[in-house]
Amino acid sequence: MTTLSGLTSFDKVGKVDKEDPVDRVRNPYTPNAGSAPPVLAGRDAELKDFESVLERLASGKTDKAVAAIGLRGVGKTVLLGEFERIAREHNWVAVPAEISKTKEFGPQLANLVRKALFQLSPKARWNDVAKRAAGVIRSFSMTVQPDGALTAGLDVEKIDGAADSGQFDEDLADVLESLGETARDVRRGVVFLLDEIQFLSKDELEALIGAIHRCIQRRLPITVACAGLPQLPGVAGDAKSYAERLFHYIQVIELGPADARQAIVAPAAEEGVRFEDAAVDAIIEYTDGYPYFLQEFGRWVWDLAEGPVITAAEVADARYLVEAELDESFFKTRVQRSTKEELRYLRAMAALGPEPQKASDVAEQLGKTSEQVAPLRARLIAKGLLYTPKFGFAEFTVPQFDKFMLRYIPDF
Ligand SMILES: Nc1ncnc2c1ncn2[C@@H]1O[C@H](COP(=O)(O)OP(=O)(O)O)[C@@H](O)[C@H]1O
Ligand SMILES: [Mg+2]
Incomplete structure (x- = not known):
């Protein structure tokens, strides 16, 4: 039987060829969204900071929530996964x-x-605090989903006047507060790990921020760690500075040369x-230290190498495979649902380079005015392909997207 991976028999799958150190079965790289890499490089400080947030909250001190913000493929989901592991280790x-x-x-x-x-306290052991939390959660569930589909196991009296106002921000604050009280009562903590928060609407995000604020004021052992693209839609002005006071912002960026x-x-x-030094240098240069690109490069060069020392020549060969793979699996999927005009906009922006570009410069590149292309730009931001690092500027949310666009649409 021939499998897609070129193995000739299922019998061989899972068996390591002892003679061959670069056997594909041993390939250690993890080029998949959210896959924990065998070595989490360069994130020690972030993990320590998160740990200290948990420890502070557990001891009744206050601390900000955590927001890990960065481009696609830098390792935000993996970082949240580590936070989850650390939280469980601390019995949260x-x-x-x-x-x-x-x-x-x-x-x-x-x-x-x-x-x-239910994880904080098994139902059989519910005391008054937990019962009250169950009642508040029941109210909240009935408010956000009136058919009662979300209340299984919460067969307690609904608490009147808690989480039933129909104002999402008020109700959410009530519910997190009562959950936090239960956590404190059983001497544990609760952390919600929310990925892809750029998909929250403005109202939802503001409600979440408000609820966190209430929990911080009440010194409750409950917090949120979230991850998302560097674009919080519609959050500007007051809400933004408010958010900045309530969140530790972790800018998740590419790895420096030593970590890469x-x-x-x-x-x-x-x-x-082992790798030849020049082989590693070439990988770092090509990938700019972006974790996803590093994993993809590692995987391809491993499968192609003779071993046991991976050479610069093998890296040079693997580069074409890596590029083809990235184009197919990472870049193209981002533009597949874009219109012709959107693609032209992205291409015009790419021609100006990878750094944030002024809206008026991109418009000029297209022979149009800023007003004419503003709706196009807004759509690309809504689709998560661009974000606005500062007013009037836009940048790609995908690293090396400029280079991809130049490959994808060579003539413009
Ligand atoms: N610190 C790191 N060191 C090495 N590889 C990493 C690191 N963080 C993430 N990766 C790898 O990078 C890729 C992207 O990680 P992911 O967390 O999905 O990124 P994001 O959520 O930011 O898009 C995955 O293949 C993962 O294994
Ligand atoms: Mg992710």
Whole structure:
């Protein structure tokens, strides 16, 4: 039987060829969204900071929530996964969730807080504090989803006047507060790990911020760690400075040369495989230290190499495979649902380079006025392809997207 990976028999799958140190079965790299890499390079400070947030909250001190912000493929989801692991190690209840454009946030949260309560305290042991939290969660669930679909297991009296105002911000604050009180009562903490928060609407994000604010004021051991693209739509002015006071912003960026080197070299070393120095240098240069690109490069060059020392010549060969793979699996999927005009806009922007570009400069490149192309630009921002690092400027949310656009549409 021939499998897609070129193996000739299922019998061979899973068996390591002892003679071959770069056997594909041993390939240690993890070029997949959210996959924990064998070596998490360059994030020690962030992990320590998160740990200290948990410790402060557990001891009744206040601290800000955490927001990990960065481009696609820099390792935000992986970082949240590590936060989850650390939280569990500290005996916190950790509740992960991914925000999506198609899922309503209210009902999603109702489900998460219910889960958190059952983990904090099994129903048989509910005291008055936990029972009250169950009642508040029940009210909240009934408010955001009146058919009662989210109340299984919450067969307690609904608490009147808590989480039933129909004002999402008030109700959310009530529900997190009562959950936080239960956590404190059982001497544990709760952290919600919310990925892709750029999909929250302005109202939802503001409600979340308000609820966190209330929990901080009440010194409750409950917090949020979120991750998302560097674009919080519609959050400007007051809400923005408010958010800045309530969140530790972690700018998740590409790895510096030493960390990038570790990300490539260390997983191989564990398998007894070495890289020529020049080979690693070439990978770092090509990938700019972006974690996803590093993993993809590691995977391809491993599969192509003779071993046990991966050479610069093999890296040079693998580069074409890496580029083809990135184009197919990472870049093209981002532009597939773009219109012709949107593609032209992206291409015009790419011609100006990778850094943030002024809206008027891109318009000029297209022979149009800023007003004419403003709706186009707004759509690309809404689709998450661009974000606005400062007023009047836009930047790609995908690293090296400029280079891709020049490859994708060579003549312009
Ligand atoms: N610190 C790191 N060191 C090495 N590889 C990493 C690191 N962080 C993430 N990766 C790898 O990078 C890729 C993208 O990670 P992911 O967390 O999905 O990024 P994001 O959520 O920012 O788009 C994955 O293949 C993952 O294994
Ligand atoms: Mg992610």
